[in-house]
Amino acid sequence: MMKEVKSQASQPGAPRKQGGLNAEIQSRIGHQLRAMYDDVVRQGVPDRFAELIRKLDQPGAAQAGGETEKNGRD
């Protein structure tokens, strides 16, 4: 308690990394990150992708994807 914990910024006089302060900053960062992300999620599925998947319905169409190379996790 008596020992002063330097914040990682460690400028002289920088605020100590107190739980409350740090938690508030972290929650703000989390909020901004999700706001940025969710803004895109809310745009839904653009027509071009719905169309793409629909077209791949047709036999032989998957070859349009071309490559046999594996990218996924096995």
Next chain:
Amino acid sequence: MPLTNQLRDDILASVPSLRAFAISLSGNGDRADDLVQETLLRAIANIDSFQPGSNLPAWLFTILRNLFRSDYRKRRREVEDAEGNYAKTLKTQPSQGAHLEFEEFRAALDKLPQDQREALILVGASGFSYEDAAAICGCAVGTIKSRVNRARSKLSALLYVEGAEDFGPDDTVRAVIGGNG
């Protein structure tokens, strides 16, 4: 497994979050949509390697992440003007103040090392568990945890402490925290 209607629907349902991931990674809306398109084509071409019952979003995110990383190495230089393009993908333009704050956040996110940025997005925005994020990035769970922690510390330093020298740290932090109404 074969491409069933159910699987096709599930893939389509993942598109909004794949786009969000791609845009968060690349900062560029047009390029992000190209990445998503290539991800979908590859996923469907390689659908046989998808294990039924396993985590489809994680599988798709893995493909997208790998595509992005191979692409990124080639195009590192072009990433610079990312912010302007990103703004165009927003449906509603944020208000002036919010927009500025958003730009600052986006710029700070772009300053993170790629490993840290992707870990933070997967865990903090996409909502994957540390385990799933580790599988997507092909690394250990502990590595993901430490990347996420470092990403958070660095963002916090960039956004809330970095300008401290100019204004006096206590005032800056207080202004940021108190002035968010």
